Amino acid sequence: MAPIGSFLALAAILFCIGLYGALTKRNIIIVLLSIELMLNAANLNLIAFSRLGVSANVAGQVFGLFSMTVAAAEVAVGLAILIALYRNRNSTDVRDMNLMKW
Amino acid sequence: MIAYAWLVPAIPLVAYLLLLALGRRVHEGVAAAIGVLATLISLVLSLMIFVDVAQGGGQLPYLWTWLTFGPGPGHTWQAGFEVNSLNALMLVVVSFVSTLVLLFSRGYMHGDPRFGVFYQYLLLFVFSMLGLVISPNFLQLYVFWELVGLCSYLLVGFWYEKPEAAAAAKKSFVVTRLGDVGLLAGIILLYLATGSFDYDDIARAIQTGGLQIHWIGPQGLATLGALLVFLGAAGKSAQFPLHVWLPDAMEGPTPVSALIHAATMVAAGVYLVARSFALFDASPVALDVVAYIGGITAILGAAIGLTQRDIKRVIAYSTISQLGYMMMGLGVAAYSAAVFHLFTHAFFKALLFLAAGSVIHAVDTQDLGRMGGLWRRMPVTASTFLFGALALSGVPPFAGFWSKDEILASTLAAGRPLLFALGMVAAFFTAFYIFRVFFLTFTGRYRGDRVPRESGWVMTLPLVLLALMALGAGWAGAPFTGYALERFLGEPSGASEAGAGPGVMAISTAVSLLGIGLAWLMYGERATSPEAWSRSLWPLYRLSFHKFYFDELYQAVIVRPAFALGKAFDWVDRRIIDGIVRLAAEATLAVASGVRRIQTGQVQTYGLITLLGIVALIAVSWSLLWGVRS
Amino acid sequence: MHVATLWVVLIPFAAGLISWLAPRDSRSLPRAAALLGSLVSAVLVGAMYLGYDRAAGGSQFAFSRPWFTVGDALADMPLTVTFGFGVDGLSLPLLALTAVVGFTAVWASKGIRNRTNEYYGWLMILLAGLYGVFASTDLFLLFFFLELILIPMYFLIGIWGGAERTKAAAKFLIYRGLSSIGIVVAFFGLAYLAGKIGGDMTLDVAALTRQLHGGAAAAQSAPVAGALFLLLLAAILVEEALVPFHTWLPFAHAQAPAPVNMILGGVVVKTGAYLFLRVAAGMMPAMVGRYAVLVAVIGVLNILWAGLIAFVQSDWRRLLAYTTISHMGIFLLAAASMTPAGLQGALFVAVSSGLLTALLFAGVGLIGERAGTVDMAGLGGLSKPMPYVSGLLLAGALGSLGLPGMGQFVGEVLSFSGSFSVFPRLSAFGIAGILLAAVYLLRAMQRTTFGPTPATKEHLRDGTVGEVLPMVLLLIAVIGVGVFPAVIGHTAGAALAALAAGIGG
Amino acid sequence: MNAVSSWFGGFIWTGQTVAFFLLAVLVVLAAVTLLQFRKVMHMALSIGLVFLGMAGMYVLLGADFLAFAQILIYAGAITILMLFAIMLTRHDEVEEEERAGFRQWIAGLGAAALGAVMLWAIRTTAWPPASAQPPWPAQKSVNALAETLFTGYVVPFELVSVLLTVALVGAVILARKEE
DSSP, X not given: OOOHHHHHHHHHHHHHHHHHHHHHOOBHHHHHHXXXXXXXXXXXXXXXXXXXXXXXXXXXXXXXXXXXXXXXXXXXXXXHHHHHHHXXXXXXXXXXXXXXXX | OGGGTTHHHHHHHHHHHHHHHHOTTXXXXXXXXXXXXXXXXXXXXXXXXXXXXXXXXXXXXXXXXXXXXXXXXXXXXXXXXXXXXXXXXXXXXXXXXXXXXXHXXXXXXXXXXXXXXXXXXXXXXXXXXXXXXXXXXXXXXXXHHHHHHHHHHHHHTSSTTSHHHHHHHHHHHHHHHHHHHHHHHHHHHHHHHHSOOBXXXXXXXXXXXXXXXXXXXXXXXXXXXXXXXXXXXXXXXXXXXXXXXXXXXXXXXXXXXXXXXXXXXXXXXXHHHHHTHHHHHTOHHHHHHHHHHHHHHHHHHHHHHTTOOBHHHHHHHHHHHHHHHHHHHHHTXXXXXXXXXXXXXXXXXXXXXXXXXXXXXXXXXXXXGGOOOHHHHOHHXXXXXXXXXXXXXXXXXXXXXXXXXXXXXXXXXXXXXHHHHHHHHHHHHHHHHHHXXXXXXXXSOOOOSSOOOOOOHHHHHHHHHHHHHHHHGGGGGSGGGTSHHXXXXXXXXXXXXXXXXXXXXXXXHHHHHHHHHHHIIIIISOOSOHHHHHHHTHHHXXXXXXXXXXXXXXXXIIIHHHHHHHHHHHHIIIIIIHHHHHHHHHXXXXXXXXXXXXXXXXXXXXXXXXXXXXXXXXXHHHHHHXXXXX | OOOHHHHHHHHHHHHHHHHHHSOTTOOHHHHHHHHHHHHHHHHHHHHHHHHOOTTTOSSEEEEEEEEXXXXXXXXXXXXXXXXXXXXXXXXXXXXXXXXXXXXXXXXXXXXXXXXXXXXXXXXXXXXXXXXXXXXXXXXXXXXXXXXXXXXXXXXXXXXXXXXXXXXHHHHHHHHHHHHHHHHHHHXXXXXXXXXXXHSOEEXXXXXXXXHHHXXXXXXXXXXXXXXXXXXXXXXXXXXXXXXXXXXXXXXXXXXXXXXXXXXXXXXXXXXXXXXXXXXXXXXXXXXXXXXXXXXXXXXXXHHHHHHHHHHTOOBHHHHHHHHHHHHHHHHHHHHHHOSHHHHHHHHHHHHHHHHHHHHHHHHHHHHHHHHSOOBGGGOOOTTTTOHHHHHHHHHHHHHHXXXXXXXXXXXXHHHHHHHHHHOXXXXXXXXXXXXXXXXXXXXXXXXXXXXXXXXGGTTOOOOOHHHHHHHHHHHHHHHHHHHOTHHHHHHHHHHHHHHHHHTTO | OHHHHHHTTSOOOOHHHHHHHHHHHXXXXXXXHHHHOSBHHHHHHHHXXXXXXXXXXXXXXXXHHHHHXXXXXXXXXXXXXXXXXXXXXXXXXXXXXXXXXXXXXXXXXHHHHHHHHHHHHHHHSOOOOOOSSOSSOTTOHHHHHHHHHHHTTXXXXXXXXXXXXXXXXXXXXXXXOOO
């Protein structure tokens, strides 16, 4: 069995890749994808701990399941927002979405 | 009867409340009837009390607790009343003059739209004045002291639509208030020193040496307290240099001038000094101040009165001058002489004012230049005025002669020839200016344009009664009645009295007659032209005519600087204090409007910054914890 | 367990909610609810005033429940906060002031015509907050109500005020908010200091006072206690609008509608006075003693500063603001003396200044409504068309300058009796302020009601009975206090004597 | 290989560990290429690969049910949803060529720093030794999960279903054409 450190390291790398993508990509769809990547990394941690953690427990899987569900909901709502935005602004570029300022 | 002395002020108060309830539109006759009836009852009660006092002497004050604000002695205020020979006399004087003035006003104020209000104010005044007189302690005196000041304010400003009246009302209140602040401070000091406001307690403390506070010795405290009390008295009694309000107060209706600004309220200062004589007696300095201020006031008032053209103002300056006499008397410890003069002055000065009021009512002007020759048209007014003038001049056997001579004799006896000389000169001036008014008003040719008619009985009856008093009131204290009044009053310890000997009497009579004669030459016979006199003595004339420039002086030295200071403070308030506040606000705004540009609305930028923040936080906490771990 | 005190707070609150629920711009229902609410709470206060057992003293009609406990959040000891209400000799006069001014202000609000449901709602919540401040027996609760006041005041000034209303409201909020910081730090710091020594951290007023006068007396003189006191003092200066933290008051007064001005000048400013007596003098008498001269100097400075500035004001509302500031200066001077007379005087000044300020603002509001201006330059000769309003205004002005027969006089005599015994020289300057008051108030009266009536003002209607009723009530109240000072003096006597005794032991 | 094994703290090369390494390399490569692709469509496909790799990881960790859920939800539903989104927007769009700007550098550095910190933390923490047996009965992970989910976590479970419904409705309303 691979030690827990390796899973966590993989998750960390994945998370950082996702983070980089979320912060730099212009297309909002890619940004959403990157966020999914980060969520997956977090999920991997949960499941790794549920199998190999200090007090390994099936509850970790439960949380993984919940977070997956929430992610699904998030994608659904996120994409709906994306469509609505696209309809209004005719663009999927995050730079065009700057209404959230003073 | 003395136990019911509280009824004397209470009845006018009830009458006041009654009129207040009846409202502004009450019928003139009803208002006047209520007023006169109330004061008449007070007069009768006062006389009964007076008789009781004359037979039985003094009584302990009737007291009850007004306010307890702390544990132990000295934390209780008491209210009540007391009757002694001095205030029994004052009760009679006040209620007598009040009754006549209220009767007189029925005719004088006839037709005024606020007739009822006038009677309300007058009754409130009578209540306050009577209350002042029977107050057993300084605090209660101060309460009524302020209330009479309030009534004076309301009555001087009664014709509020006249800007002069409005200004005069304010001035009278503010100037007397200046004295009152001193009085309040003095009362508080005495209270702190003795734990009581009571006159008698304070007098006892002075005698037993119990008068001291930690920061001032007994002698200093007596002087300070006496001077502060005198400040209040000087404000109320229009003593130099606080005399400036009284002539302006003549803007009020004439009955008000007679009642408040001649007979009663302005005498309250003298009454106060007399009542707290024990305090003044403990401080020679304070007595000297009182004497000299009184002397200066007497001569100053008389000198200004020489040249005024307004009939009421002349009499007003005369009042100032006469009050100066009384203060001077008190200052040389001639206690009963001063009170005696207060007593006689109340009658003849009220008479002069009411007679002048009768004239003003008839000719509708106060300018002496527009009167003349009224002797024939208004015989009752003219002859009663003459009685008053003779009494004021000090011609025997009129009232003023006896009382004034006693004061003058006392100054000599006290070894103050300067004061005696001042008093004599003032007496000469007095005789001159009052007969100047008399001749200008009642003799010669009528120079007005309205046909004058003698006033009705409601106005002449008070005049006649007062004229009788102006003639006879002095006999109560004359040598040939054995100084009955003085004996009735009794002498507080420390007072020194000197009956006027024939020498003083002769000199003062001569001086008075000289003044009358000069006035007759100038204005009656026209043997010598007053204009020529005023031209040859023009610097003195200008000084006198412009009232020694006191108003201008105060305007320049006190009023303007105070306003300038107010403006300056206001500027500091708006520009500097508020400016700092606004500067802080503006700076915050400026910083904010700079900083808000960071908010680009780009979510990715926010995320990036957050990321950097997290990294930085980790770095910082790491570097801090580094040592802890290893 | 008495719930009466709780009801005093809850009833205006409930009335406010009812008013909120009324349809927008409906006049009668919100007004009726507010009038009823303020009347019932005022009657309750009156009943408590009469029912207060003076001989027993202390906190009565108390309602106290443990509220919550903070384990060791603030310090190394648990802090228990109680939900406590009660009245004592010190709070009763101020509650009565709130009751009278509150009811009359609601009554005088007839001129408010827009968004009436919200207006009365805010007004009643303000009233509930003020009652709460004076009736709380726990500093946490007191602070809560102190903060609660800010919200309705902000909206009352900001929505129904004059041209610069939003600025005035913001200024008010910022100033008072800053003072809240000082207050909360002082409260908790004091409780912590006392707890450190006394062993138990509490915010209950009675318990904390007991601690600070008993075992934890050393806390009073701890080095940090001085800083806490100065912080509290600064906060109180802001609350009372004293120089140099006063500029919010004239501005707020000049913008707020008249009934709000009545409450603002009459009661809201007086919360600072209450804090001084309750917390500064009650809990840190040693500090008041140490900084007595500073406090007295600030007091005298205020009397003279505000008095001189009032000279040159031509807006009645600004003038009255400075009058209030001057009165609060007398309060501070008297309270700093920490003598029975001085503390009584301070309380009298606080109460009667509140009544008189409300009276004057009611009159000025009425004049403003009729004449369209409250600037003296545009007024004059109002005695003729509006004799009753002018008369009542004059009565208020005279009372305010310390005329005997009204409460302010009793307050001033007591105050100066107290202060002269401790600070004779300062008091000599202070007493000159009485003269200033006479000058500026009478000058204002002269310019407003005396003199010839301009043609434009000839036909102004005098106040109707309903309109002058608040003024008459306030006048009766202040004359009552002036003629029968025992109504306050004997109620508050024991509580204030205890304060004065605190400085010795 | 030795260096790698020592970095992970004593590593026994078994079938599982080999599988882990293969999957890890696959996942990381797919993630990196995801960011390198220019065409949006390609990106969507490569994220599908990442999701599949993650499912493999779950299997390795004994979370069988989650592995299936991962395939169903992520690799299936979400990837398809993304594809739909791409189609609905400008699907021929090409992520424009961009020079490595300041922002990229900063973000890259920041992400790298964060990653370094996390890796360092993972490395220095003393983890418990990996037990050979999962904490649930062997081969019964689904049963164990179901038991926990429907006993201890039944309320959150129901709430999550409500959340999903709400999200569904919300998405419909948001994406609806405005009248």
